[in-house]
Amino acid sequence: MSVVSLITQNFRNLSGKKIVFHPDLNFIVGDNGSGKSSLLEALFYLGHGKSFRTTKTESLVSFNHEQFVANITDSQDRRMGISRNVLTSQTEIKVDGERQSRLSDLAKNIAVQIVTPESFKLFFGGPKERRRFIDLGLFHVKHDFAKQWRDFSKVLKQRNAGIRSLMEPGLRRYWTELFCQHSMVVAQSRQEYINEFIEELNVWLGLLLPSIAEEITLQYSRGWNKKRELLDVLSENEDKELKYGSSLYGAHKFDVKFLLHKHPIDFQLSRGQQKLFLLALTFAQAKLIEKVKRVKPILLIDDIGAELDTASRALVSDAIKELNCQVILTAIDKLVLAPLVPSNESYQMFHVEHGEISAMSE
Numbered sequence: 001m002s003v004v005s006l007i008t009q010n011f012r013n014l015s016g017k018k019i020v021f022h023p024d025l026n027f028i029v030g031d032n033g034s035g036k037s038s039l040l041e042a043l044f045y046l047g048h049g050k051s052f053r054t055t056k057t058e059s060l061v062s063f064n065h066e067q068f069v070a071n072i073t074d075s076q077d078r079r080m081g082i083s084r085n086v087l088t089s090q091t092e093i094k095v096d097g098e099r100q101s102r103l104s105d106l107a108k109n110i111a112v113q114i115v116t117p118e119s120f121k122l123f124f125g126g127p128k129e130r131r132r133f134i135d136l137g138l139f140h141v142k143h144d145f146a147k148q149w150r151d152f153s154k155v156l157k158q159r160n161a162g163i164r165s166l167m168e169p170g171l172r173r174y175w176t177e178l179f180c181q182h183s184m185v186v187a188q189s190r191q192e193y194i195n196e197f198i199e200e201l202n203v204w205l206g207l208l209l210p211s212i213a214e215e216i217t218l219q220y221s222r223g224w225n226k227k228r229e230l231l232d233v234l235s236e237n238e239d240k241e242l243k244y245g246s247s248l249y250g251a252h253k254f255d256v257k258f259l260l261h262k263h264p265i266d267f268q269l270s271r272g273q274q275k276l277f278l279l280a281l282t283f284a285q286a287k288l289i290e291k292v293k294r295v296k297p298i299l300l301i302d303d304i305g306a307e308l309d310t311a312s313r314a315l316v317s318d319a320i321k322e323l324n325c326q327v328i329l330t331a332i333d334k335l336v337l338a339p340l341v342p343s344n345e346s347y348q349m350f351h352v353e354h355g356e357i358s359a360m361s362e
């Protein structure tokens with residue numbers, strides 16, 4: 001699916017005027033502080049029920065208002081909307097006018113992925129960002145995963161409560177064994193997804209970072225030593241877990257490492273190369289989601305020009321052509337977009353000023 005139109009109310013500085021998108025390629029141009037990221041934020045919020053910049057939902061509502069709304073129609077004529085009252089913390093989700101109870105009711109219809117300047121945290125932040133990134137793909141690609149993760153999370157919660165309340169050993173053992181079983185199920189699904197992901201990633205690295213693509217690898221650690229049984233690891237670390245009051249090993253502690261020449265990529269890649277790598281990761285995930293065909297991802301790329309020279313932007317342009325997704329890119333300057341604007345395919349260019357978004361005719 002693609003987003004046909006977006007209407008917001010009281011969403012940051014956006015004017016609320018209806019925006020009609022191009023089904024494939026959209027460029028949003030505007031000065032600093034004009035409202036480009038706010039537009040992406042509204043779309044992201046619909047897909048995730050949260051912001052990509054902040055945990056403070058109150059910063060999303062326009063100054064002096066209590067409630068914001070974001071509504072879209074998609075290419076199958078479905079209407080999806082979310083509203084949030086930041087005073088009462090009440091969220092209302094609607095699909096085709098029907099109230100829905102869960103955010104996942106929106107997420108299963110709209111897979112929004114984003115690359116922003118904050119995305120570099122994937123390389124330099126803690127494992128939380130990487131876990132979120134991998135599980136977002138898993139959720140969309142492996143249909144059983146949402147249930148597997150819910151079941152696992154319930155057991156993890158019980159086990160953690162048991163550790164904290166010094167539950168009697170027999171009962172704790174029961175939850176530990178169950179926890180190991182669910183960890184194995186989740187870790188196995190992740191391993192399968194990551195194998196598929198690596199294969200797809202290699203394609204996009206070949207397009208975006210051809211000179212070093214073959215030297216890049218992704219290493220998955222499942223959350224406990226790969227040569228050991230989880231039950232043994234947990235038995236050995238019982239005292240440590242009691243001290244910390246939570247489960248220190250298991251499927252929730254997984255991580256992925258990005259390696260270049262077998263060493264963490266960290267500062268081995270230039271800033272521009274990091275950005276291309278980020279795009280390769282995101283494109284690979286989008287493509288996997290698209291292959292499953294349940295939903296066609298919508299790709300948001302904030303500030304596409306930053307860090308990329310003209311040649312790199314041309315590589316990105318070629319890669320975007322290979323993707324079968326709706327793409328929305330922002331930039332401060334129209335000139336920055338020149339290498340990305342196709343000469344023989346249609347697209348839509350928008351201009352943003354003080355939250356007012358208008359379609360530009362070429």
Ligand SMILES: Nc1ncnc2c1ncn2[C@@H]1O[C@H](COP(=O)(O)OP(=O)(O)OP(=O)(O)O)[C@@H](O)[C@H]1O
Pocket residue numbers: 011012013030031032033034035036037038039058059060061062063332
């Ligand atoms: N809650 C809010 N209500 C109204 N306006 C807000 C709110 N929060 C931030 N703003 C303003 O919204 C404007 C748009 O911000 P946004 O981050 O979308 O800009 P941008 O076009 O992406 O800028 P940049 O190119 O600098 O990243 C800014 O001027 C900001 O001060």
